[in-house]
Amino acid sequence: MALLDLANPTRFLVLVARALPWLGAATVLLFAVAAYLVLFVAPDDYQQGGTVKIMFLHVPAAWLSMACYSMMAVSALGTLVWRHPLADVAAKAAAPIGAAFTFLCLVTGSLWGKPMWGTWWIWDARLTSELVLLLMYLGLIALWRTVDDPGRAGRAVAVLTLVGTVNIPIIKFSVDWWNTLHQPASVFRTGGPTIHSSILVPLMVSALAFTVLFVTLHLAAMRNEVLRRRVRAMRLIEAQRDGLPAGAGLATGG
Numbered sequence: 001m002a003l004l005d006l007a008n009p010t011r012f013l014v015l016v017a018r019a020l021p022w023l024g025a026a027t028v029l030l031f032a033v034a035a036y037l038v039l040f041v042a043p044d045d046y047q048q049g050g051t052v053k054i055m056f057l058h059v060p061a062a063w064l065s066m067a068c069y070s071m072m073a074v075s076a077l078g079t080l081v082w083r084h085p086l087a088d089v090a091a092k093a094a095a096p097i098g099a100a101f102t103f104l105c106l107v108t109g110s111l112w113g114k115p116m117w118g119t120w121w122i123w124d125a126r127l128t129s130e131l132v133l134l135l136m137y138l139g140l141i142a143l144w145r146t147v148d149d150p151g152r153a154g155r156a157v158a159v160l161t162l163v164g165t166v167n168i169p170i171i172k173f174s175v176d177w178w179n180t181l182h183q184p185a186s187v188f189r190t191g192g193p194t195i196h197s198s199i200l201v202p203l204m205v206s207a208l209a210f211t212v213l214f215v216t217l218h219l220a221a222m223r224n225e226v227l228r229r230r231v232r233a234m235r236l237i238e239a240q241r242d243g244l245p246a247g248a249g250l251a252t253g254g
Helices: 005-009 009-041 051-080 085-116 123-144 152-166 167-177 198-239
Strands: none
Touching: 005 051, 009 051, 051 085, 051 123, 051 152, 051 167, 051 198, 085 123, 085 152, 085 198, 123 152, 123 167
């Protein structure tokens, strides 16, 4: 199937129906492997002890909070430039998932920071920019719910999403640009990872498990959004046929 074929929502739904069972099984398997590696292979840190294992939740959540928003930015271009019919569907489906990963990142960061830094929260550049990302996700979700017409909502959200992309490099490079409590990059760096393989391998497997989980949830949410819009279109047609004002048939449609 060509990539352009996915512009057809019907073909997309067929692909998702085939892929979701396999993705769900892969997600369960990867999380099982990740749990084994984290619990029985990854050692405790000589300074942090067992609390270092919060990293296997915190770091993948942080990566995916930024990756999800970056994907939404690409979807925004698809909406505004290429007018891809599924671009705004992808963005709308991704926003709640991205918000959940960002919230998980902040919560696990606080749980990790309390024993290490002695405080649940500090207005560190990395923490503050990550909090801004969560607020941006919530703002985009609210905008989607405010505008009834999906087309107008998609364009408005796309513009706001692109404006918000300035925060992504701030999150990424905040530890390099400012004096923060966070350590510099230790995995994706030009000189190679600085983490020992006994921790790096479980971390990468955990990150892969969360990534596959994101793909699974995102495709399922996109499928639901496509079906919801089809129901909305059917209600519009029915309302027009019955001579009702535009939108009257959507009073309970969301």
